[in-house]
Amino acid sequence: SQQGEEDPQALSIQEGENATMNCSYKTSINNLQWYRQNSGRGLVHLILIRSNEREKHSGRLRVTLDTSKKSSSLLITASRAADTASYFCATTGANNLFFGTGTRLTVIP
Amino acid sequence: GAGVSQSPSNKVTEKGKDVELRCDPISGHTALYWYRQSLGQGLEFLIYFQGNSAPDKSGLPSDRFSAERTGGSVSTLTIQRTQQEDSAVYLCASSLEGPHTQYFGPGTRLTVL
Numbered sequence: 001s002q003q004g005e006e007d008p009q010a011l012s013i014q015e016g017e018n019a020t021m022n023c024s025y026k027t028s029i030n031n032l033q034w035y036r037q038n039s040g041r042g043l044v045h046l047i048l049i050r051s052n053e054r055e056k057h058s059g060r061l062r063v064t065l066d067t068s069k070k071s072s073s074l075l076i077t078a079s080r081a082a083d084t085a086s087y088f089c090a091t092t093g094a095n096n097l098f099f100g101t102g103t104r105l106t107v108i109p
Numbered sequence: 110g111a112g113v114s115q116s117p118s119n120k121v122t123e124k125g126k127d128v129e130l131r132c133d134p135i136s137g138h139t140a141l142y143w144y145r146q147s148l149g150q151g152l153e154f155l156i157y158f159q160g161n162s163a164p165d166k167s168g169l170p171s172d173r174f175s176a177e178r179t180g181g182s183v184s185t186l187t188i189q190r191t192q193q194e195d196s197a198v199y200l201c202a203s204s205l206e207g208p209h210t211q212y213f214g215p216g217t218r219l220t221v222l
Binding site for chain 2: 042043045048088093099102
């Protein structure tokens with residue numbers, strides 16, 4: 001299976017702290033994406049990192065990719081209560097994205 | 110512009126009934142996807158439409174599931190003879206082309222009693 005797996009499954013932090021989520025996958029990829037989901041509804045694309053990139057930033061988000069270890073991490077700095085959501089990594093298949101089971105992040109005000 | 114819309118937002122049905130779920134993709138997006146998400150789980154790919162090509166139905170869990178996309182725009186996912194295990198959130202997404210950055214609708218929460 002090409003499906004990614006996130007770690008940890010759940011993470012609870014205080015507002016202002018940093019949150020780090022990890023993703024491991026099994027096959028070669030062209031790119032890896034991170035999505036966010038609030039309240040079990042639609043997903044929102046956060047960031048895409050290509051296989052030839054090692055790190056990418058977008059606002060308070062920092063994504064790293066290690067293709068030799070088939071892993072990626074998402075760092076959210078200076079977390080806010082509004083960051084509370086589930087975060088999924090996704091790798092690109094021929095016709096669809098393969099999503100992991102997600103990390104449930106809770107940011108306590 | 111308008112995002113991906115789905116209807117209904119919630120659907121409660123009795124076991125054995127048929128249901129139809131609708132997805133309106135972003136205008137101009139040639140690719141459309143259906144996913145299923147069971148409670149607390151990741152997304153399970155169901156079906157993919159790309160332009161006028163034959164759809165990739167490899168993710169449909171059984172022959173009770175079917176989908177069509179009319180005029181390259183609106184899509185309908187039909188589940189016949191619903192079972193309790195069909196209860197889930199059904200998510201639709203569209204993209205300009207291919208499986209790259211996808212834009213998701215809010216989903217339809219299906220409950221089969």
